[in-house]
Amino acid sequence: MSKVKNYMMRSLNSVCQHDEVEGVIRLMHKIERSVLPVVDDENTFLGTIYIQNILKNIIPERYGFLDINKFIYERNQAAENLNNIKGKKVKDYMSKKVISVKEDESMDDMASIIIKNKESYLYVVNKEDKLRGYISRADLLYYLLEVGEEGDESRRD
Template sequence: MKIKDLMIRDITSVLPDCNLENLIKILSRHRITGVPVVNQQQEVVGFISQHDIIKAILPNYLEIIDSCSLLTEFIQLSKRLKDYSHHKVEEFMNTKVITIKEEDNEVIAADLLIRNKIQRLPVVRQNKLVGVVTLTDICRILLESNEKNS
């Protein structure tokens, strides 16, 4: 199956100069964990996720997430978030961006998602963003096609 037939047809994205306050508003209102970062021509230049932000502003937080000091670290995290609210996405985004073409198939997408431990994979046509694919979508499609076959 081609990626264009299973991708989420949403091109919500941010510019590299978007600040963290706006980014968090977008993630929260869209109920997503990360977005592609694009330039003015809609070419994907990076990806930013909640994970990237937390890792940058409080590196220890993700390591101690299972420990009993989580609460104090959480308070620290919220303070740091406020301090960083006007910083730009380009400071935190992952620039080694992994994308997939809409004509590729679900096997390539699943491989890229699993091997790179990422949740959302931007889909491009001539380098411009046309959608996003997630592992959940791939699993859903595979499940549906299995049900049809059986």
């Protein structure tokens, strides 16, 4: 039976719950990610920080693209609001109710979790809930490709 640890990505960036929002925004921009895992000092997976969690705290309402004056006001207000929270800690904006998957779980179980929860990827932890990496829908497709190829080989014999 194929395990998550055989398909997961092991390299990823994470942040600590005590990191400042500004640093997280800069990191997200640099690595082109809109979500990052949050860990403690011992690499225990605590949750995630989504860019959306920050945005909903700084934008007073949706940008109004039809009225340029409203757009400029809201842009300036959002920038001012961000300036007010950029020194706050990740723990104030992170999501703690996050689904993860164990590295020793089967790929079939992982597939059920990722599809049922409409996630693009899941963070992978070990038995002690230490962050080990992540697994994506692309990894699921690769797994299914391999399963299909194994089936093709058995039909050829």
